[in-house]
Amino acid sequence: MLLKKILRSPLIPMSLFILLITFLLLSITNSMVGLARLCFGVLVFCMFLWLFLLKLYNHKHPDSQIKPFGLIPPEFREMDEGEQWVTYRACRNVYIYYSFALPIVAGICFLFSGHLLIPICSIGALGIGQYLVYWFTTYRILKRVE
Structure with missing residues (x-):
């Protein structure tokens, strides 16, 4: 059961996403090529x-x-109606998150378009925020049910 919780956890895709963004950020800077290769290897x-x-x-x-x-x-838990409802609520909150986060990030990318790191960091923050909103929503709802 522990393996199923680990594999269905949103922490796995979030950590892979963080590693991917870190790799992209490190590969842009020419002075950290070794660290970028290490990050890619991880x-x-x-x-x-x-x-x-x-x-x-x-x-x-x-x-x-x-x-x-x-x-x-894989983090969607849709075995029965209750789990579908939890997924619905979490996805609804992620949609609400994106409704205000996307215009903010678009403005940041427009204002700092001359800097290469800002758009990548902004996209990374969007992805991390999505996982955090989804995870906190499911955690809060499931904690209330138990």
Whole structure:
């Protein structure tokens, strides 16, 4: 059960996203090529580790498999109506988050278009914010139910 919680946790895609943004930021700066390669290596290692754990889980639990590259993210819990409602509420909050975050980030990218790091950091902040809003919403709702 712990492996299922880990694989369905939004922390895995969020950490992979953070590693990807970090790699992009470090690869832009010419002085940190070694650190960028290390970050890329950690990203590839974590991706393969996630895929290995996913394959292990799917082999042990063929009745409740998690698709690694499906259109529906693995953190969605849609087994019954209650879990669908939790997903609905979390996605609704993410949509609300984007309704005010996207114009702000667009303005920041427009104002600082001469700087290459600002748009990448802004996109990274959008992605991290999305995962945080989704995770906190599901955590708050599930905590209330227990």
